Amino acid sequence: MIKLYNVSKTYAKSMTKAVDDLTLEINKGEIFGFLGPNGAGKSTTIKMITGILTPDSGTIELNGINIADNPVAAKSLVGFVPDNHEIYETLKGTEYLNFIGTMYGVPPAELRSRVEEYAALFGLTDALPDMISSYSHGMKQKLSIVAALVHEPKVWVLDEPLTGLDPQSAFQLKQLMRKQADQGNTVFFSSHVIDVVEKVCDRIGIINHGKLVAVDTLENIRNNDKVSLESLFLTITSDGESK
Amino acid sequence: MKKYLALVKLLFVQQYKARAVYGTKKKRAGAIALYIVLAVCFAPVVISVAVAMYYMGKISNGNVYIGTFFTLMCQGLVLMFGVHAIMSNVFIVRDADKLLYLPVRAHVIFLAKLTVAYLNELITTAVTLLVVLLPFALGAHAGVGFYLMLPIALLLIPMLPMLLGTLVAMPLSALVNAFGKNSSVKTVLRILIYAGIMALYMYLMYGFGFLTGSDGSIMDDPEGFITSVLGDFADRLENVMPYFHPDYMLIVGMLATDIGTWAKGFALSLGENLALFALVLAASLPFYRSMLTLSVEDGASRRKKTGKEQYKLHNYGAVKEFMLNDFRRTIRDAQTGFQSFAGIIMMPLIVVLMYFMLGLTSEGDSSFLDLMRVSDLYQVIAPLVILVYMSFIGVGTNVLGLYPVSRENRAVYILKSLPVPFDKILLSKVLLATAVMSASNLVTCVLIVALFGVKWYYGLAMLAVMLLVGFGAMCVTTVLDLKEPRIGWENFNSGLKNAKNSWIAMLISLLSGVALALVSVPFILLYALFDGGWYFVLLMWLFDLALGVAFAAVAYKVMTSKSAKYFERIEV
Numbered sequence: 001m002i003k004l005y006n007v008s009k010t011y012a013k014s015m016t017k018a019v020d021d022l023t024l025e026i027n028k029g030e031i032f033g034f035l036g037p038n039g040a041g042k043s044t045t046i047k048m049i050t051g052i053l054t055p056d057s058g059t060i061e062l063n064g065i066n067i068a069d070n071p072v073a074a075k076s077l078v079g080f081v082p083d084n085h086e087i088y089e090t091l092k093g094t095e096y097l098n099f100i101g102t103m104y105g106v107p108p109a110e111l112r113s114r115v116e117e118y119a120a121l122f123g124l125t126d127a128l129p130d131m132i133s134s135y136s137h138g139m140k141q142k143l144s145i146v147a148a149l150v151h152e153p154k155v156w157v158l159d160e161p162l163t164g165l166d167p168q169s170a171f172q173l174k175q176l177m178r179k180q181a182d183q184g185n186t187v188f189f190s191s192h193v194i195d196v197v198e199k200v201c202d203r204i205g206i207i208n209h210g211k212l213v214a215v216d217t218l219e220n221i222r223n224n225d226k227v228s229l230e231s232l233f234l235t236i237t238s239d240g241e242s243k
Numbered sequence: 244m245k246k247y248l249a250l251v252k253l254l255f256v257q258q259y260k261a262r263a264v265y266g267t268k269k270k271r272a273g274a275i276a277l278y279i280v281l282a283v284c285f286a287p288v289v290i291s292v293a294v295a296m297y298y299m300g301k302i303s304n305g306n307v308y309i310g311t312f313f314t315l316m317c318q319g320l321v322l323m324f325g326v327h328a329i330m331s332n333v334f335i336v337r338d339a340d341k342l343l344y345l346p347v348r349a350h351v352i353f354l355a356k357l358t359v360a361y362l363n364e365l366i367t368t369a370v371t372l373l374v375v376l377l378p379f380a381l382g383a384h385a386g387v388g389f390y391l392m393l394p395i396a397l398l399l400i401p402m403l404p405m406l407l408g409t410l411v412a413m414p415l416s417a418l419v420n421a422f423g424k425n426s427s428v429k430t431v432l433r434i435l436i437y438a439g440i441m442a443l444y445m446y447l448m449y450g451f452g453f454l455t456g457s458d459g460s461i462m463d464d465p466e467g468f469i470t471s472v473l474g475d476f477a478d479r480l481e482n483v484m485p486y487f488h489p490d491y492m493l494i495v496g497m498l499a500t501d502i503g504t505w506a507k508g509f510a511l512s513l514g515e516n517l518a519l520f521a522l523v524l525a526a527s528l529p530f531y532r533s534m535l536t537l538s539v540e541d542g543a544s545r546r547k548k549t550g551k552e553q554y555k556l557h558n559y560g561a562v563k564e565f566m567l568n569d570f571r572r573t574i575r576d577a578q579t580g581f582q583s584f585a586g587i588i589m590m591p592l593i594v595v596l597m598y599f600m601l602g603l604t605s606e607g608d609s610s611f612l613d614l615m616r617v618s619d620l621y622q623v624i625a626p627l628v629i630l631v632y633m634s635f636i637g638v639g640t641n642v643l644g645l646y647p648v649s650r651e652n653r654a655v656y657i658l659k660s661l662p663v664p665f666d667k668i669l670l671s672k673v674l675l676a677t678a679v680m681s682a683s684n685l686v687t688c689v690l691i692v693a694l695f696g697v698k699w700y701y702g703l704a705m706l707a708v709m710l711l712v713g714f715g716a717m718c719v720t721t722v723l724d725l726k727e728p729r730i731g732w733e734n735f736n737s738g739l740k741n742a743k744n745s746w747i748a749m750l751i752s753l754l755s756g757v758a759l760a761l762v763s764v765p766f767i768l769l770y771a772l773f774d775g776g777w778y779f780v781l782l783m784w785l786f787d788l789a790l791g792v793a794f795a796a797v798a799y800k801v802m803t804s805k806s807a808k809y810f811e812r813i814e815v
Contacts, residue, residue: 011814052659054811076662086653090426090575102564103661
């Protein structure tokens with residue numbers, strides 16, 4: 001479960017709030033899609049949830065653990081797939097997974113079986129002994145996904161996870177997200193691909209100019225407005241911009 | 244031309260680009276104070292060199308051979324640091340994919356890169372000119388022609404080392420590249436090559452510069468003695484310096500008293516430098532093209548095509564895994580690997596050279612080292628002097644410990660997202676830097692014992708003190724980097740290596756050395772006064788060790804207490 005209470009963040013080099021008084025609750029067993037135009041505050045929110053950024057105000061709880069009070073315990077619950085591909089280029093795939101496994105305290109036998117399972121799922125097994133710098137964009141993304149899953153996270157946070165993935169891997173990823181949610185875990189992901197959000201998510205939130213402008217289940221959104229998610233998204237975010 | 248200039252601008256600016264990512268809006272006036280302190284600390288060294296050069300100019304009466312020798316000495320420094328810069332910035336290409344799709348021909352890119360390398364060397368040249376050649380000319384009462392030609396000399400002096408550097412860098416780059424997949428071996432090879440170039444430079448400079456040849460005594464007639472020694476020095480240079488013709492003509496012109504010689508010197512030096520440039524360009528352009536092609540194909544070729552391969556998975560402790568991971572990443576990276584590990588060869592190399600220098604004898608005479616060894620105080624003072632020197636050089640050159648957080652560059656977010664206490668992450672970085680420095684210290688101590696005849700237990704004591712001082716110093720530099728990390732750099736050498744932390748590290752190393760000396764000197768005096776009581780030596784080492792323990796403990800405490808606060812401030 002992820003809970004954000006009145007969370008705000010302004011970057012040191014900026015005058016405007018990247019995230020402004022955000023309150024949001026994502027339940028266990030739920031896939032939550034986080035939508036918003038470029039620069040809306042999606043990645044900043046995700047970075048605060050994963051402990052990369054510290055909010056200026058407000059609190060964030062992961063499964064009841066306040067990340068400010070107990071960051072190590074809170075972070076150990078999270079599996080994070082970042083939107084950039086800045087992973088350790090001069091490590092081999094196996095070395096990187098070893099590193100992540102050690103950091104999350106995964107026993108070697110379990111690490112091995114999970115790496116084998118997920119690497120096979122994404123067709124990455126043969127590439128694991130190679131240096132990450134030789135990987136393509138999509139392969140790095142797959143490695144990030146595998147790394148985020150090796151410790152069986154209770155909260156899975158994915159920032160634009162489908163970018164660069166081939167159709168087979170994208171399908172596998174969507175299946176995995178559902179599987180995680182069905183196991184009672186929380187899945188939080190941001191995306192620009194509205195079709196995917198519509199197909200995968202139980203609930204969505206739309207953020208614009210750092211403020212949460214809409215949050216509801218897909219069903220309710222469709223029933224209330226009788227419009228597609230895409231047109232709703234465009235309407236809400238263009239309103240926000242005109243303000 | 245427009246494209247060339249745009250490329251030069253882009254490449255030059257890009258190499259210094261690293262953004263501050265600490266979340267504070269306060270301006271840091273402290274930086275100015277720091278630079279003032281650094282200037283005060285290092286000014287004596289710079290002034291001493293300048294004064295020495297002034298008197299060299301005065302006593303030698305502006306001897307062109309000695310002037311050419313000093314020019315060569317400056318160029319040697321430029322060459323020593325330039326070869327690696329040319330290798331990594333020009334030939335070992337990393338940005339091919341960013342440049343190759345542009346509508347610009349390969350030779351324009353190559354020229355732009357060479358220009359950037361030249362501009363970088365211009366900065367080093369300007370500093371050496373100010374400290375070496377200008378005081379020499381002032382001492383020699385050089386005419387107005389010298390000062391008129393000074394800006395041109397500034398432009399010409401880096402040409403020769405850059406061109407030589409290019410010629411040397413080509414086979415070396417090819418050799419390094421021949422090791423293909425194994426990036427760790429590449430880094431080790433580059434360090435060895437660097438050590439070789441450095442040793443050669445020091446050997447040549449010391450070889451030429453070792454002053455002998457006076458039968459008189461410095462005590463009876465100091466000026467006569469020095470004049471005699473310099474005269475002998477100039478005689479030896481006379482046979483060699485004209486071979487470095489562009490430099491020789493430049494100095495002949497600069498120190499000339501008539502306009503004809505001035506113009507001839509200027510014209511010949513300019514012409515010869517330009518001719519050399521054309522030759523080097525013609526030779527190196529095809530090589531650059533081949534390296535460019537290799538670099539583009541490199542990524543794909545590094546992927547193995549052997550099908551399913553076994554891989555090992557293990558689970559070490561967090562600190563050990565961090566250290567291992569950090570070590571691997573640093574040594575395998577073409578940019579950080581060399582910069583981070585090359586410093587460790589510095590101390591052993593200088594010790595060996597010092598041994599040869601101090602061991603030099605005229606026929607039948609005792610060497611300076613032999614004379615020193617006879618003294619009772621040798622075993623007390625020599626280890627201490629070397630310890631202070633080790634502290635000064637060791638900390639300042641350990642790049643691994645200077646930028647432990649900035650080295651992570653854009654991947655620093657990974658450290659922030661891991662469920663590991665920040666102080667543990669920092670501890671692993673400090674331990675890695677200390678371990679690498681200790682390897683260098685160990686070799687140095689073994690050499691000191693073996694070559695200088697220092698007793699083995701003093702060698703062990705030196706090692707123990709350096710371990711503690713090094714650990715403490717690395718804690719300080721780590722917390723400083725954590726406080727203001729620089730993320731987003733494209734060129735580790737230009738973006739980070741010469742940034743503020745390097746200067747702070749030099750200051751820390753200077754202060755460590757001074758502190759050790761201050762603690763030890765009273766015991767040496769007591770030892771000398773009370774007829775060599777061994778207990779004073781024991782006490783000296785115990786106090787040095789205690790100082791090391793206290794410094795390491797306080798520095799570690801400060802680092803851990805600040806770790807969470809400073810880590811949280813980093814905005815990526």
